[in-house]
Amino acid sequence: MNRKAEIEAVKNLGEKIGYGNLMDIASGLWGISLEDKYGIKTGAFVPTVLPFINKKDRKIAEARFDSTMEHIRELIK
Template identity: 85%
Template sequence: MNRKSEIEAVKSLGEKIGYGNLMDIASALWAVSLEDKYGIKAGAFVPTVLPFINKKDRKVTEERLDSMMEHVREMIK
């Protein structure tokens, strides 16, 4: 698959399920992969970049990331 076809695939899926939903799911999948492979808990979507979130909002963000990761893990079994 070349870059152009990858972009077209992402565009098609984003338009089909919504770009926010696509980013949310992709972030959780990436987070699951990083944690499973390297023991690193991190996501790719801005709300899951934990080091850049203030302490007040971090707990809620971590809980949401944990929830999405759990959901994705269940769905990909």
């Protein structure tokens, strides 16, 4: 599966079950996978709400998100 196909699959599922629900479930599954494979779950959650991102890292997080959105927009045109 290429990146464009992955984006379309996530878009379809997100629109079907809700993007927040998709991210919540994916984080939980990722945590289970990491814990089962490596005995850790750290890193299985990507904060998406500004209060969860410390102030010094917000600009980096926002720039990364903007870059991701631009990349996805280019692929789904």
